Amino acid sequence: MSGNALVDPSNPSLRSWVSGASDADGDFPIQNLPYGTLDGGPAVRIGNRALCLRDALDAGLFVKKLSSNDDFLMALDVAWLNGLAELEPEQLKMLRWNLAHFFAEGSPLRKQVEPLLRDADAAAEDAPFVVGDYTDFYASLHHATNVGSMFRPTNPLLPNWKHVPIGYHGRGSSIVPSGTGVTRPHGQTVTSDDGPPSFGPTKLLDYELEVGFFVGRGNELGTTIPVADAWNHIFGFVLVNDWSARDVQKWEYQPLGPFLAKNFATTVSPWVVTREALEPYRVPGPPRTVDDPKVLAYLDDPNGCNLDVTLEVFISSATMRAQGLASTLISRASFRDMFWTPAQMLAHHASNGCNMQAGDLLASGTVSGTTKDSRGCLLERTWRGAEPITLGDGSERKFLLDGDEVIMRGYCVKAGLPRIGFGECRGIVLPAKS
Numbered sequence: 343m344s345g346n347a348l349v350d351p352s353n354p355s356l357r358s359w360v361s362g363a364s365d366a367d368g369d370f371p372i373q374n375l376p377y378g379t380l381d382g383g384p385a386v387r388i389g390n391r392a393l394c395l396r397d398a399l400d401a402g403l404f405v406k407k408l409s410s411n412d413d414f415l416m417a418l419d420v421a422w423l424n425g426l427a428e429l430e431p432e433q434l435k436m437l438r439w440n441l442a443h444f445f446a447e448g449s450p451l452r453k454q455v456e457p458l459l460r461d462a463d464a465a466a467e468d469a470p471f472v473v474g475d476y477t478d479f480y481a482s483l484h485h486a487t488n489v490g491s492m493f494r495p496t497n498p499l500l501p502n503w504k505h506v507p508i509g510y511h512g513r514g515s516s517i518v519p520s521g522t523g524v525t526r527p528h529g530q531t532v533t534s535d536d537g538p539p540s541f542g543p544t545k546l547l548d549y550e551l552e553v554g555f556f557v558g559r560g561n562e563l564g565t566t567i568p569v570a571d572a573w574n575h576i577f578g579f580v581l582v583n584d585w586s587a588r589d590v591q592k593w594e595y596q597p598l599g600p601f602l603a604k605n606f607a608t609t610v611s612p613w614v615v616t617r618e619a620l621e622p623y624r625v626p627g628p629p630r631t632v633d634d635p636k637v638l639a640y641l642d643d644p645n646g647c648n649l650d651v652t653l654e655v656f657i658s659s660a661t662m663r664a665q666g667l668a669s670t671l672i673s674r675a676s677f678r679d680m681f682w683t684p685a686q687m688l689a690h691h692a693s694n695g696c697n698m699q700a701g702d703l704l705a706s707g708t709v710s711g712t713t714k715d716s717r718g719c720l721l722e723r724t725w726r727g728a729e730p731i732t733l734g735d736g737s738e739r740k741f742l743l744d745g746d747e748v749i750m751r752g753y754c755v756k757a758g759l760p761r762i763g764f765g766e767c768r769g770i771v772l773p774a775k776s
């Protein structure tokens with residue numbers, strides 16, 4: 343192993359020999375190096391290619407400090423990223439820098455690494471983590487205000503909202519990888535506010551554009567994660583589609599919040615973008631006005647930051663795909679506009695001594711901005727169906743129809759830095775089962 347076996351991937355001028363890694367509009371330059379699962383084990387993506395970490399280990403490519411580390415070896419034996427996420431920050435940094443050495447232009451290891459590379463798209467068959475617990479927040483002020491004003495016109499934002507990051511416990515077992523079909527769910531719905539309900543397929547199926555993050559190192563039951571340290575407990579970020587049945591939600595959400603309207607499927611993008619790769623895109627946050635209440639001390643993050651991630655949603659109908667038409671852009675928003683930060687969400691979640699575990703998924707809630715075209719779900723975008731949108735095939739949508747494909751994309755751009763992307767989070771709506 344040569345003396346320069348560790349290369350800092352955050353160097354913006356670093357280039358790679360891997361195909362697609364240096365495309366200006368690509369998501370996966372050498373500065374990104376997201377992790378996913380491929381062929382039953384952890385893998386890293388660069389450009390259009392992926393490398394199974396086990397293959398690199400078997401070829402003797404890792405530096406000795408890693409290849410002789412028991413925790414690292416055990417992590418590679420786990421089929422998902424749950425083991426990798428628990429590694430100490432120094433080990434993860436060494437891994438990341440070692441991988442950058444593999445892929446850097448002029449690397450002496452190119453001849454050994456190149457034959458090991460695989461098609462990155464194969465990874466989408468697996469979700470990156472076995473998710474023990476999934477929690478979904480409600481952290482966008484614009485989304486909460488819009489939705490609140492539809493359901494409670496005189497009282498859109500409840501008095502707790504600016505004090506406490508609101509969330510609900512979702513369901514880990516129904517988290518699915520990008521590309522999985524989503525069957526239109528059945529549920530109880532009503533035609534008048536007081537019922538009586540009937541049971542059948544939802545008529546108001548919606549998506550929610552969200553960013554999720556996986557917990558790395560957790561905390562023991564009865565202990566907490568201080569907000570100033572919370573960022574360091576985050577392993578990485580993905581795109582999340584929190585599929586929602588609005589008619590079911592409306593009838594069931596009081597008094598305990600969402601339940602069957604949400605837990606029939608949640609789609610995640612396959613490649614987990616590490617917090618290290620996103621460091622250059624941290625921005626001061628959250629945006630608050632002088633009228634906003636001061637947050638309680640346990641949520642007051644001295645390093646408080648949001649992430650400047652541009653998020654987009656597209657819809658493609660079955661007709662559009664058959665005709666070869668491009669999908670239609672429905673909205674574009676920024677994750678930097680969130681009122682509550684990822685660190686605040688994680689610190690709050692653990693603030694009562696709740697034990698967070700490696701691979702737990704925390705999602706942000708729908709990301710919406712101030713303008714109509716930055717609203718992150720159809721409920722808001724069509725204002726509950728009052729303002730339908732038109733797709734590329736001329737058809738109108740108030741909510742999703744069978745055959746519609748929802749495609750989410752996310753990326754970071756900043757002058758002088760390569761674009762860092764999240765890839766795609768996709769799902770096609772399948773007809774209800776009879």
Ligand code: CA
Binds near residue numbers: 478479550552584708
């Ligand atoms: Ca949600």
